[in-house]
Amino acid sequence: MTGRLCDGRVVVITGAGRGLGRAHALAFAAEGARLVVNDLGAGLDGAGTSRGPAADVVAEIRAAGGEAVPHGGDVATSDGASSLVATALETYGRLDALVNNAGFVRDRMLVNLEEDDWDAVVRVHLKGHFLPLKHAAAHWRSEAKAGRPVAARVVNTTSGAGLLGSVGQANYAAAKAGVVALTLVAAAELARYGVQANAVAPAARTRMTEEVFADLTALPEDVSPLVVWLGSESSGGVTGRVFESEAGRLTVMEGWHPGPTSTSSVRRTPSETGEAVRKLLAVSEPPRPVYGAG
Template identity: 60%
Template sequence: MSLLEGRVAIVTGAGRGIGRAHALELARHGAAVVVNDYGVSLAGEDTGETPAESVVAEIEAAGGQAVVNRADVADFEAASDMVRQAIDTFGGLDVLVNNAGFVRDRMLVNTSEEEWDAVVRVHLKGHFAPLRHAGAYWRTESKSGRERSARVINTSSGAGLQGSVGQATYSAAKAGIAGLTLVAAQELGRYGVTVNAIAPVARTRMTEGAFDTSAMALPEDNSPIVAWLASVEAGDVTGRVIEIEGGKITVENGWSHGPARDLGARWSAPDVGPALRRLLADAPAPEPVYGA
């Protein structure tokens, strides 16, 4: 049996780049796929294009099952309808790959309110809305005695984990996704759901033009780990953020408690400085921000 035979997946932002590669990889391993893409430009503007249709055609030509979905994943009701489409079309939902997003890179002091709202909306709310509706479905299934071995794979970024100059908005949204992943893993675990995040590195529309991408991995280099995380076999892996760069897989440690000192009483402001400096001296240096 194929790794994902009989499983039903949604992949958001699957018309191009990394999302497209994910959809094709999941289908290659036997999953029926809802291929979501709103058809927008790199900056999130409607282009009227329907790239999801070509991905579905490619999956079907290879003998797989797929269907187009053009929902705005940050629209709460549209996200609900997307989850319902998977259930009504293929008989259930087992895998949610949250991938959709766009960038509007700008130095912090030049970022407009509209740019901030648009990027945070598509990345952070665009993860929350599908996850919320899928999670509610899986909870109902579990309570009805039909627990599914469900999997969520979110998409963070090195920008969200280490920061990236010129990408304050994007970095904040991607850091939020990492935090959402940790909470969702704990809350949904009781229903048989695992929740992990990947931080992919690849040559895509988001990276081309920003810097030299000639040595970067291809979008499809990120997809095998998504296929494995989507499998029943991966049931013991949850609450993790995993960076992928070509053939290199890195488990990110994230925030963890470091050196500490408990005074046993309220600190006085003049005493904070010397104490904090000693703690910082014992703590590992933070990784440099991208572009610093």
């Protein structure tokens, strides 16, 4: 079959053994991409490892006539992230797109959140985005400097929790907010090398969301078309953006931007500052409510 959106492209997806990552892998394969399917095989809370999930997705892709290889490394380590990129290059000779998706949750109210729960969630979501991106970007920079054309794509996975906050998910929300900032920096720094970076905030029923949002019925497969398009050359010119995707709804998110402003030629007292702030808040847009807030 010819004319598919990602024919000939090599795509690496982290956390691709289940849920959203699995759906993305199958969707990319259906559009002709060759895959490196990464998954540590950890439990919902990040405990344990298993090669089964990644191997199962690879088998499913191959059974449908596609090309894929598994990778079981921990992408929140430099060795795991570098071997992920190396696997793509050694297997297929190139790398065209990176989809960062790996993660788990350990939900607690803020006062009950243990330091280990904070560290583990921030590590997998934020460091687990940074390290694969760093190693992939180093490869693309080398390619660009060598005069070889690069049309690379990075799709990072953020969350509504990172955009608005989510009660009981301080660690997860903070990490996902960090993913947005990381995406914006990557888009700015890597554009000169032919790399585009965007983030997607998906809403879909997976094992990670089914207990938090019991009424959520949107499927991971509903999000994948956006991710595939962003990972393809067809998305040329789209970078530094954040999208929400749920079922048939697509939204371009518009983040922090200057609102009402007050200036003074002299230093204000604390009381004068408070009065100025009150006036600004009176004419500003109210913040959207945090997920789960009463």
